[in-house]
Amino acid sequence: MPANNAPVTASPTVDLDSEASLRIDCYVRSTVPPTVTGTINDVVDRLQRLAEAGRIDSYRTTHWPPACHTVEPTPTADARPETRADLVGEFERWAARHGHSLEPAFRRREIQQTPFGLGCDEPREQLRVPFVSLAIYETDDETADETLRGVLPYTEQPQTGDERTYTVDDWLSTVEPTATRRLSAEQPTRLESHQ
Numbered sequence: 001m002p003a004n005n006a007p008v009t010a011s012p013t014v015d016l017d018s019e020a021s022l023r024i025d026c027y028v029r030s031t032v033p034p035t036v037t038g039t040i041n042d043v044v045d046r047l048q049r050l051a052e053a054g055r056i057d058s059y060r061t062t063h064w065p066p067a068c069h070t071v072e073p074t075p076t077a078d079a080r081p082e083t084r085a086d087l088v089g090e091f092e093r094w095a096a097r098h099g100h101s102l103e104p105a106f107r108r109r110e111i112q113q114t115p116f117g118l119g120c121d122e123p124r125e126q127l128r129v130p131f132v133s134l135a136i137y138e139t140d141d142e143t144a145d146e147t148l149r150g151v152l153p154y155t156e157q158p159q160t161g162d163e164r165t166y167t168v169d170d171w172l173s174t175v176e177p178t179a180t181r182r183l184s185a186e187q188p189t190r191l192e193s194h195q
Contacts, residue, residue: 016055016175021139022149024050024059027087028132036131043132046172053177057139064129084127091135091151104165105130105153134168 016022024047028040047059065084088106095102107128136150155165 016050021057021141022055023137023139023146024056025135025137026059026061026132027064027129027135028061029129030063032131040132043134043168043172046176050172050176055175055177067127084129085125088127088129090148094148094151095154099157101155101157102151102153103155105133105167132168134171 026043026047032040044061047056047061050056051059065082065087067084088102091102091106094100109126109128111126130153134150134152135148136152137146138149139146152171153165153167155163157163
């Protein structure tokens with residue numbers, strides 16, 4: 001539950017009330033504790049129900065891209081970012097355009113290359129990503145161009161100084177059809193505690 005205990009409502013930037021085709025990419029870590037596996041499976045089940053109800057056109061579940069290039073990058077037909085930093089950079093640009101932040105679920109910090117901070121190695125950046133995240137894309141049916149419409153989790157930062165974090169679970173609970181909401185309420189998720 002958000003810190004301010006406000007009722008859960010979908011942000012206008014990630015609602016599903018659109019005539020455009022919507023696709024959701026569900027990113028998960030490649031290794032997760034056994035206690036989180038059930039939560040991720042629940043998220044995938046809920047995305048499946050959204051697709052079956054016609055609320056989204058498609059979804060795909062994938063692991064986060066690698067932290068860095070392991071070989072020289074080559075052009076691909078798919079325009080998706082090739083590294084985790086590229087993808088999160090795209091997410092951060094979306095958040096900045098809308099006055100949001102991806103913290104605390106996403107976090108960047110500098111770490112020393114050597115274990116004791118000795119030597120001339122420059123510090124490098126470490127990027128922490130959540131166990132599960134959703135990216136919502138809108139596809140222009142005429143041009144097939146995709147636009148990032150939203151990222152979850154994110155923190156809304158209104159001018160008043162109050163902060164409100166929207167988790168994957170918050171958003172799914174808001175956009176699910178009523179019958180699905182009742183089913184999900186009977187099976188609570190643990191996303192909030194792991195992001």
